[in-house]
Amino acid sequence: MSAHTTNAPLPPDGEGAPKNGGGLRRSLGFRDLVVYGLLFIAPMAPVGVFGTLDAKSHGAVALVYVIATIAMAFTAFSYAQMVKVVPLAGSVFAYARVGLGNGPGFIAGWMAMLDYLLIPAVAYLFSGIAMHELVPSVSQWVWTTIAVLLTTALNLWGVRPAARVGFAVLALEIVVLLVFVVSAVVVLARDGAERGWLSPLTGDGTQGAFALSAVVGAVSVAVLSYLGFDAIASFAEEVTGGSAKVARAVLFCLALTGVLFVLQTYLVALLSPVSSADLAANPGDQGSAFYSSVDAAVGDWLHDLVAVSKAIGAAFAALAGQAAAGRLLFAMARERRLPRLLSRTESGTPRIALLCAAAVTLVAAVWASRRDDGMDHLVSVVDIGALTAFFLLHASVVGWFAVRRRGGPVSWWRHILVPVLGAAIVVAVIVEASGSAQVVGAIWLGVGLVVLVAQGVRGAPRAP
Numbered sequence: 001m002s003a004h005t006t007n008a009p010l011p012p013d014g015e016g017a018p019k020n021g022g023g024l025r026r027s028l029g030f031r032d033l034v035v036y037g038l039l040f041i042a043p044m045a046p047v048g049v050f051g052t053l054d055a056k057s058h059g060a061v062a063l064v065y066v067i068a069t070i071a072m073a074f075t076a077f078s079y080a081q082m083v084k085v086v087p088l089a090g091s092v093f094a095y096a097r098v099g100l101g102n103g104p105g106f107i108a109g110w111m112a113m114l115d116y117l118l119i120p121a122v123a124y125l126f127s128g129i130a131m132h133e134l135v136p137s138v139s140q141w142v143w144t145t146i147a148v149l150l151t152t153a154l155n156l157w158g159v160r161p162a163a164r165v166g167f168a169v170l171a172l173e174i175v176v177l178l179v180f181v182v183s184a185v186v187v188l189a190r191d192g193a194e195r196g197w198l199s200p201l202t203g204d205g206t207q208g209a210f211a212l213s214a215v216v217g218a219v220s221v222a223v224l225s226y227l228g229f230d231a232i233a234s235f236a237e238e239v240t241g242g243s244a245k246v247a248r249a250v251l252f253c254l255a256l257t258g259v260l261f262v263l264q265t266y267l268v269a270l271l272s273p274v275s276s277a278d279l280a281a282n283p284g285d286q287g288s289a290f291y292s293s294v295d296a297a298v299g300d301w302l303h304d305l306v307a308v309s310k311a312i313g314a315a316f317a318a319l320a321g322q323a324a325a326g327r328l329l330f331a332m333a334r335e336r337r338l339p340r341l342l343s344r345t346e347s348g349t350p351r352i353a354l355l356c357a358a359a360v361t362l363v364a365a366v367w368a369s370r371r372d373d374g375m376d377h378l379v380s381v382v383d384i385g386a387l388t389a390f391f392l393l394h395a396s397v398v399g400w401f402a403v404r405r406r407g408g409p410v411s412w413w414r415h416i417l418v419p420v421l422g423a424a425i426v427v428a429v430i431v432e433a434s435g436s437a438q439v440v441g442a443i444w445l446g447v448g449l450v451v452l453v454a455q456g457v458r459g460a461p462r463a464p
Helices: 030-041 050-056 061-085 092-100 102-134 140-157 159-191 212-226 229-238 243-271 276-281 289-297 300-334 351-369 374-403 412-432 435-455
Strands: none
Touching: 030 159, 030 229, 030 243, 030 300, 050 061, 050 212, 050 243, 050 276, 050 289, 061 092, 061 212, 061 229, 061 243, 061 374, 061 412, 092 102, 092 300, 092 374, 102 140, 102 300, 102 351, 102 374, 102 435, 140 159, 140 300, 140 351, 159 243, 159 289, 159 300, 212 243, 212 412, 229 243, 229 300, 243 289, 289 300, 300 351, 374 412, 374 435
């Protein structure tokens, strides 16, 4: 069933340049979509938060990621539902428009914009920090700028060439992850585990008996590792073979990253010579806990290999994020919610929107790289935007299928139960977020409401 809900025509279903030069070029396959999703998330995303989650969960860090994967599956399922009926580049912006109305649609896009513009800045900054550690003679902000310029050039080149380069980088990350897994298995087989074999799922016992509340508290942090799989939906107008392929890619990407996250945290927890109680008592050691465990069990060489992989991978995670941000700006401009200039395309690529997204992320990343607390400031605000957009996504499923009844017979579990549970999970994570993140999110939402009122809410969206 077609679900065209905007004034601009959808791009053609076949490959090649779009008609009238006004749309996006369809050239992506299933593999390309998964590459973009995995690049944005990063296969070894738990590296930086392992110590925090281990301390919070009383050692049950692998269980945390099992539950987090299930929790995020509700959101992935809602994306899969909506991308089939609204196969547009705006992703959650387009979904909320048809499911809830133009006003909520704008707010969904506005909140997602906060996430899509700043997550790449965090990734660029992380890459700059890692490269500065390897080459201290070059400042962080210089490495950060180089990363922005390189990945922006690839995005301007086109979505297909960028996906090919991204695939090579992703392959490197996967190889490094496999090297870690094999090395860890060898060490465990030879020397045994530092903790009990089931402790990553049941807790290490150093902070008392297993506590479900501690695991749930850690889950609220772990779900943030998955932010980025939703970016796949932003390429719905550039995929060949129909929107069902996008839905499959979203679900597959989440399932694959869930397996990778559980596997690596399970292994590193077994290797860790430091208990969860010690990590809880020494918060300063949490950020480097993954590397410390690898150093103690395997050696410095694997530490350095993982660090280099993370430095390169972070830059290309930003590439995927920047590409998704450009598509969001393009879609909102096409609906005249942002300056119309951003909706222009050249050879099927929204280059002006990409350049604007790159400019914002460059300023934010360089500013943060020149401050000691820059990373903390950025990380504290990027998550609220995505979570708010996720909430409106779930509401859109109910609005489209159950309230407006535009998707055929209503399924009580697919169209009501799953999105309601997904929305409840999102609300719980927002409540657990830091106070500063909640304040920034509220301010950004307030600005969006002012912009919406200034624009004037258009009438209800046209039915497809």
